Amino acid sequence: MTERLRARDLAILAAETATSPRHNATIEIFEPGPSGFDHHRLLALVSDRISFVPRYRQRLAEVPGGLANPVWVDDDHFDLDYHVRRSALPRPGTDDQLRELVSRIVSRRLDRSRPLWEIYVVEGLEGDRVALLYKSHQALVDGVHTVDLGQLLLDLSPEPKTLDPDDAWVPHPAPSSAGLVAGAVIDSVTAPSTVVDTVSVAAGTALRTADRVGGRVRSVAQALTGRHPRRPGPVVGPLSQQRRVVTVETSLADHRRIREAHGGTVNDVILATVTGALRAWLMTRSASFGGLRQLRAVVPVSVIDDELEATSLGSQITAHFVDLPIGEASPLVRLHQVSYSFQAHADTGRSVAANRLAGIAGFAPTTFHAIGSRVAADELRRGYHLSVTNVPGPQSPLYAAGARMVATYPVPPLLEGHPLAIGVTSYDGRVFYGLTADRDAFPDADLLGTCLTEALDELLATTTATRAPRGRRRTVKKATKGDT
Template sequence: MSERQRDRLRPREVAYLDGETLAVPHQVASIELIQPRSEGFDYGAFLEHVEDRLAFVPRYRQRVRVVPGRIAYPVWADDDRFDLTYHVRRSALPRPGSMDQLLDLAGRIVSRPLDRSRPLWELYVIEGLAGDRVALVTKTHQALVDGAETVDLVQLLLDDKPEVGPVVPDLWEPPEPQSSARLVAGAVFDAVTSVSGLTGTARSLGGFALGRVTGVAKDFQNAGAGIARALTGRAPERPTPLKGVLSQQRLVVTLQADLADFRRIRDTHGGTVNDVILAAVTGGLRAWLMTRQQSLAGVRQVPALVPVSVIDEELDPTQLGSAVAPHFVVLPVAEPSPVVRLHQVSYSFEQHKANARTVSAQRLAGISGFAPATFHMVGSRVAAESEHDYLLSVCNVPGPQEPRYAAGSRLVASYPIHPLADGHTLAIGVTSYDGQVFFAITADRDLVPDASLVGQCISEALDELLDTASGRRFRAPRGLRVVKNTGE
């Protein structure tokens, strides 16, 4: 494959760009909380750290260039006006800033689509948090990170030691922009030298039209299903707060818990930590649906998509893109017993393990750097590409249990913010790191204004499971904090 062909967007990447709307931006975000050293946070040094790491992944300095006439897929081209200070933005909360204020700001950040005329990522450095902590809010387009040639920005920035190595002078300079004639010539060359190029050209010619035809066909299919139900007397599908027409605004809710509590539940009842996480989510959904007076006779199960790792060779950090595949599990929200819910979830994954080779949490957590960031990005792509009918995506990625550092500042919390798929009102990302488990719930602001209640219900469901493991009576969740947006 030529250098030009390698820089041309693949069909799946073009699909992420073509299918994006203001209500459904295709981007994955995260909140990383760092604790600076005693001398305080040095923004200038952090900016140099980011610039140093970008040299390892050229894609972060490239933007999408459309070929004139759309005779071929677009290409990744060096941004001749690349401005690091545009992408790394400094902000602050009124001291002492609270998590409520940070999450309100993060919700607004993730609601806005990225600028297509620039490299498809942003990083917000937010100072002023209580305890002198600093938040790094990242936002990256799903077309940018594939887990193979490009890993997530957070994975690039984090080290396993607090010592900051010498910054190598970056000699990169923006090249002269390619002319339209060169873009066309490159497209023609790729088309005549590769079968994929010819296929890409043919598909590109009708890219937008094909998407519209597919959407119209789907609308007719849904309408036809409604007519069929009317003619046959079958009851229409019950409405669910997990589906709806999305707005352009998002809410972000976070939870934090002790990893030891999940392990205690696992050791008592069997299964895995991932099973316990899903059982807590199931119990939380059950309680939340009941607060909405949702009849559990009609919503007995919630089909969920859970991206999992399915390779058994030595994990190569440069090839994470092929390491994740979708697994579908039915969350038994109508089941009143927390232990039975856990066993039903565990059984589903036992069946999966019997038919697919999975990677243990220990091996995933042992990958160098901070691989959860890249795995979450790849997991979000798996969810977006799934044709399976599901209502909720839950992506849990085990991370390292030793501290990580960004330019000498210790990482103290990591919340993965997954995007909402079209028509889906909730998405949940989970990362375990340094003895803690971090949840981030993404919700549509209009359809799920009570998103903080979802987090509270998951908190209580976890405590209910912990009661069954310790034999104690109900008390406040130990080591678990529920954080919600203000104004809800």
């Protein structure tokens, strides 16, 4: 059985280059349970659960002559050992060594002749911890037909949940070239949208080709597609083929303390922290802000909107643009400016509370991050400096094959002209920041991680002035788990 690739997904594949691979990644750190946690146990777990995401055993097949979009077909040579890979650090492996390994792995594109995903089991971490690194292509995980495999591997207790997998999977024979052509002709007759999708993708390819010819033709292509020139700024520029990955772990309680002192949401605090970190980082580089006092960020948010494509997360995902006030010296003013932007979004009545998202049965942040990256890519034509995807995760422990997950860091992809992307996940009382930076553009990306911690401390320092005098108690709203 085959399914034709949608125009939007094919556009993602068409936009992928050697310098901007379009896969999302996630780093998860586990403490082994009594039975241990290694490559063999993960392999068994993936084998048990993969039937619930059939697309993870499918590859793309091109239609001869480009008569229609490619189709998803069962991989008749599917090899689970190829996709679930074993790696190790020299014991005792440090977090810096893990980040360097991850940086190299996420720099490489996925093999399009195979199913578009990989998982690396990294052993040898200090304290007998084990890391998992997921890579899934944006065209694979759309949140509608397919969720991220990582969402299915996690359980609410050390005792794995009992599922009823399809153990008797046998791949359907791959269609021949003649069969692919015949299928394209039949679809063109019975499903007119097939013709529309094929024509729209072909037109988009033609415009991208014209866009490379020269400045004059580029202006015409931009006018036809509605695309705007790239916004100038200190965090935009060309990409190399190599990445740097930075991870920062912070306390959710600290973010909530700031929220309780000054109002707003935890999401506001996170964005104010990012703003303060960017400001400090640019100042330490002695970099000019280029006359900018704000950096335009796209922040995917969850909404209820019947006009948008439904997802399996119980809501739709859309883009919200916020100007991060890097030119403002006061951390408190930065926080209030960010809060004001999101208050306008909340006033629309479409926004979805973070605790509702985190409470969805089976919800895991990896799928939301994947959709958020797709949304950011869709909004490139509107012009922005960087994307920030913040996902509220469950505030109780999750497990894989009995091993407890103690950390989860998103590793968002970089888009052409945008050498920095930031992902944030809150989970089990912690807030995990994951930064992806171009290796050549930002050789000092580690410093930005340090600035994140300092920016949060700076915001925390402002809470002491708002405390009630001794002997009096100030009434505050009780924090809700996962509230952002």
